[in-house]
Amino acid sequence: NAGVTQTPKFQVLKTGQSMTLQCAQDMNHEYMSWYRQDPGMGLRLIHYSVGAGITDQGEVPNGYNVSRSTTEDFPLRLLSAAPSQTSVYFCASSLLSGANVLTFGAGSRLTVL
Protein backbone atom coordinates (compact mmCIF):
# COMPACT_ATOMS: atom_id res chain seq x y z
CA ASN A 1 0.00 0.00 0.00
CA ALA A 2 1.94 3.02 -1.29
CA GLY A 3 -0.40 5.76 0.02
CA VAL A 4 0.35 9.14 -1.58
CA THR A 5 3.32 9.22 -3.95
CA GLN A 6 4.90 12.48 -5.10
CA THR A 7 7.53 12.89 -7.80
CA PRO A 8 10.07 14.33 -8.14
CA LYS A 9 11.44 14.77 -4.60
CA PHE A 10 13.77 17.55 -5.67
CA GLN A 11 13.76 19.87 -8.68
CA VAL A 12 15.71 22.95 -9.71
CA LEU A 13 14.22 25.21 -12.37
CA LYS A 14 15.19 28.43 -14.06
CA THR A 15 12.80 31.36 -14.07
CA GLY A 16 10.26 30.97 -16.86
CA GLN A 17 10.54 27.19 -17.19
CA SER A 18 7.53 24.97 -16.81
CA MET A 19 7.17 21.71 -14.97
CA THR A 20 4.66 19.31 -13.47
CA LEU A 21 4.70 17.86 -9.98
CA GLN A 22 3.07 14.46 -9.99
CA CYS A 23 0.82 13.09 -7.26
CA ALA A 24 -0.77 9.66 -7.19
CA GLN A 25 -2.75 7.84 -4.51
CA ASP A 26 -3.88 4.23 -4.40
CA MET A 27 -6.47 4.51 -1.61
CA ASN A 28 -9.45 5.41 -3.79
CA HIS A 29 -9.67 8.80 -2.09
CA GLU A 30 -12.09 11.28 -3.62
CA TYR A 31 -10.46 14.39 -2.15
CA MET A 32 -6.97 15.48 -3.23
CA SER A 33 -5.14 18.72 -2.61
CA TRP A 34 -1.85 20.55 -3.07
CA TYR A 35 -0.17 22.68 -0.40
CA ARG A 36 2.99 24.71 -0.34
CA GLN A 37 5.05 25.03 2.83
CA ASP A 38 7.14 28.11 3.48
CA PRO A 39 9.05 28.99 6.67
CA GLY A 40 6.86 30.71 9.25
CA MET A 41 3.73 30.38 7.12
CA GLY A 42 2.61 26.82 7.69
CA LEU A 43 0.94 25.05 4.80
CA ARG A 44 -1.16 27.02 2.36
CA LEU A 45 -3.73 25.39 0.10
CA ILE A 46 -3.07 25.88 -3.63
CA HIS A 47 -5.76 23.81 -5.35
CA TYR A 48 -8.00 20.95 -4.42
CA SER A 49 -10.32 18.41 -6.04
CA VAL A 50 -13.35 16.56 -4.68
CA GLY A 51 -13.44 14.02 -7.49
CA ALA A 52 -12.45 13.28 -11.07
CA GLY A 53 -13.23 16.20 -13.33
CA ILE A 54 -13.72 18.67 -10.44
CA THR A 55 -11.10 21.14 -9.25
CA ASP A 56 -11.20 24.36 -7.28
CA GLN A 57 -8.87 27.08 -6.06
CA GLY A 58 -7.48 27.32 -2.59
CA GLU A 59 -5.77 30.16 -0.78
CA VAL A 60 -2.80 30.71 -3.16
CA PRO A 61 -3.72 29.45 -6.66
CA ASN A 62 -1.95 32.03 -8.85
CA GLY A 63 0.78 30.59 -11.07
CA TYR A 64 -0.45 27.00 -10.71
CA ASN A 65 -2.80 24.79 -12.72
CA VAL A 66 -4.29 21.43 -11.85
CA SER A 67 -6.44 18.78 -13.49
CA ARG A 68 -8.10 15.61 -12.22
CA SER A 69 -8.75 13.21 -15.08
CA THR A 70 -8.69 10.12 -12.84
CA THR A 71 -9.39 9.45 -9.16
CA GLU A 72 -5.77 8.40 -8.62
CA ASP A 73 -3.82 11.32 -10.10
CA PHE A 74 -3.70 15.02 -9.34
CA PRO A 75 -0.77 16.77 -11.08
CA LEU A 76 0.26 20.34 -10.28
CA ARG A 77 1.60 22.41 -13.16
CA LEU A 78 3.81 25.49 -13.01
CA LEU A 79 3.45 27.18 -16.39
CA SER A 80 6.18 29.80 -15.98
CA ALA A 81 8.19 29.32 -12.80
CA ALA A 82 9.12 32.30 -10.65
CA PRO A 83 11.56 32.53 -7.70
CA SER A 84 8.54 33.15 -5.43
CA GLN A 85 7.47 29.59 -6.16
CA THR A 86 10.55 28.19 -4.44
CA SER A 87 8.98 26.05 -1.74
CA VAL A 88 8.24 22.57 -0.51
CA TYR A 89 5.07 21.17 -2.04
CA PHE A 90 2.86 18.56 -0.43
CA CYS A 91 0.09 16.55 -1.98
CA ALA A 92 -2.59 15.20 0.36
CA SER A 93 -5.71 13.09 -0.01
CA SER A 94 -8.67 11.91 2.04
CA LEU A 95 -11.74 9.75 1.61
CA LEU A 96 -14.08 12.73 1.69
CA SER A 97 -13.64 16.46 1.93
CA GLY A 98 -13.88 18.57 5.06
CA ALA A 99 -13.35 16.81 8.36
CA ASN A 100 -11.66 13.69 7.19
CA VAL A 101 -8.04 12.95 7.91
CA LEU A 102 -5.50 13.91 5.27
CA THR A 103 -2.81 11.49 4.14
CA PHE A 104 0.26 13.39 2.98
CA GLY A 105 2.94 12.59 0.48
CA ALA A 106 6.61 12.96 1.41
CA GLY A 107 6.93 16.34 -0.29
CA SER A 108 8.67 17.84 -3.31
CA ARG A 109 11.32 20.51 -2.81
CA LEU A 110 11.36 23.00 -5.69
CA THR A 111 13.99 25.69 -6.23
CA VAL A 112 13.50 28.35 -8.88
CA LEU A 113 16.64 30.30 -9.78
Add this chain to the structure above:
Amino acid sequence: AQSVTQLDSHVSVSEGTPVLLRCNYSSSYSPSLFWYVQHPNKGLQLLLKYTSAATLVKGINGFEAEFKKSETSFHLTKPSAHMSDAAEYFCVVSVSNNNDMRFGAGTRLTVKP
Protein backbone atom coordinates in the same frame (compact mmCIF):
# COMPACT_ATOMS: atom_id res chain seq x y z
CA ALA B 1 -13.68 31.90 6.34
CA GLN B 2 -11.96 29.97 9.07
CA SER B 3 -8.46 30.60 10.35
CA VAL B 4 -6.12 29.37 13.03
CA THR B 5 -3.41 31.06 15.08
CA GLN B 6 -0.63 29.18 16.78
CA LEU B 7 0.50 31.43 19.57
CA ASP B 8 4.12 30.27 19.80
CA SER B 9 6.49 29.78 16.88
CA HIS B 10 8.97 27.91 19.07
CA VAL B 11 8.62 26.02 22.37
CA SER B 12 11.55 24.52 24.24
CA VAL B 13 11.11 22.03 27.11
CA SER B 14 13.30 19.63 29.02
CA GLU B 15 12.80 15.90 28.64
CA GLY B 16 10.26 14.63 31.15
CA THR B 17 8.50 17.99 31.60
CA PRO B 18 5.02 18.88 30.31
CA VAL B 19 4.37 20.18 26.81
CA LEU B 20 1.82 22.87 25.94
CA LEU B 21 1.36 24.04 22.35
CA ARG B 22 -1.29 26.71 21.98
CA CYS B 23 -3.83 27.12 19.18
CA ASN B 24 -6.74 29.52 18.75
CA TYR B 25 -9.20 29.26 15.90
CA SER B 26 -11.79 31.38 14.16
CA SER B 27 -14.75 29.83 12.39
CA SER B 28 -18.27 30.90 11.48
CA TYR B 29 -19.49 27.31 11.70
CA SER B 30 -18.89 24.38 14.01
CA PRO B 31 -15.29 23.51 13.23
CA SER B 32 -13.35 20.33 12.97
CA LEU B 33 -9.89 20.72 14.45
CA PHE B 34 -6.74 18.72 13.99
CA TRP B 35 -3.16 18.56 15.16
CA TYR B 36 -0.53 17.24 12.76
CA VAL B 37 3.14 16.60 13.45
CA GLN B 38 6.02 16.89 10.98
CA HIS B 39 9.39 15.39 11.80
CA PRO B 40 12.41 16.80 9.95
CA ASN B 41 12.32 16.16 6.20
CA LYS B 42 9.14 14.12 6.50
CA GLY B 43 5.52 14.50 5.51
CA LEU B 44 2.79 15.33 8.02
CA GLN B 45 1.17 12.79 10.30
CA LEU B 46 -2.12 13.12 12.17
CA LEU B 47 -1.82 13.35 15.97
CA LEU B 48 -5.49 13.80 16.81
CA LYS B 49 -8.76 15.34 15.64
CA TYR B 50 -11.87 16.91 17.15
CA THR B 51 -15.19 16.59 15.32
CA SER B 52 -17.86 17.69 17.87
CA ALA B 53 -17.82 14.56 20.02
CA ALA B 54 -15.93 14.61 23.34
CA THR B 55 -14.17 17.91 23.99
CA LEU B 56 -11.05 16.18 25.35
CA VAL B 57 -9.40 14.31 22.52
CA LYS B 58 -6.66 11.74 22.97
CA GLY B 59 -4.16 11.17 20.23
CA ILE B 60 -1.09 9.12 19.50
CA ASN B 61 2.14 9.11 21.52
CA GLY B 62 0.46 10.41 24.69
CA PHE B 63 -0.73 13.72 23.26
CA GLU B 64 -4.16 15.14 23.94
CA ALA B 65 -6.05 18.36 23.19
CA GLU B 66 -9.08 20.06 24.68
CA PHE B 67 -11.66 21.91 22.63
CA LYS B 68 -12.87 25.03 24.47
CA LYS B 69 -15.57 26.80 22.53
CA SER B 70 -15.80 29.74 24.94
CA GLU B 71 -12.10 30.44 24.46
CA THR B 72 -11.98 29.34 20.77
CA SER B 73 -8.94 27.28 21.68
CA PHE B 74 -7.60 23.80 20.95
CA HIS B 75 -4.34 23.54 22.86
CA LEU B 76 -2.15 20.44 22.58
CA THR B 77 -0.61 18.92 25.71
CA LYS B 78 1.53 16.02 26.81
CA PRO B 79 2.39 15.26 30.44
CA SER B 80 6.00 14.28 29.85
CA ALA B 81 8.12 15.20 26.83
CA HIS B 82 10.34 12.67 25.11
CA MET B 83 13.29 13.42 22.88
CA SER B 84 11.41 11.87 19.95
CA ASP B 85 8.70 14.55 20.30
CA ALA B 86 11.03 17.16 18.82
CA ALA B 87 9.26 18.20 15.61
CA GLU B 88 7.03 20.87 14.10
CA TYR B 89 3.37 20.82 15.08
CA PHE B 90 0.50 22.26 13.06
CA CYS B 91 -3.00 23.13 14.22
CA VAL B 92 -5.63 22.85 11.44
CA VAL B 93 -9.23 24.02 11.21
CA SER B 94 -11.84 22.76 8.78
CA VAL B 95 -15.54 23.40 8.34
CA SER B 96 -17.68 20.39 7.48
CA ASN B 97 -19.33 22.00 4.49
CA ASN B 98 -16.12 23.55 3.24
CA ASN B 99 -13.26 21.84 1.46
CA ASP B 100 -10.76 24.44 2.60
CA MET B 101 -8.58 23.28 5.49
CA ARG B 102 -6.50 26.08 7.04
CA PHE B 103 -3.18 25.43 8.72
CA GLY B 104 -1.53 27.45 11.43
CA ALA B 105 2.02 28.71 10.93
CA GLY B 106 3.40 25.87 13.04
CA THR B 107 5.17 25.52 16.39
CA ARG B 108 8.62 24.04 16.52
CA LEU B 109 9.10 21.93 19.65
CA THR B 110 12.61 21.45 20.96
CA VAL B 111 13.26 18.88 23.71
CA LYS B 112 16.42 19.31 25.75
CA PRO B 113 18.11 16.34 27.48
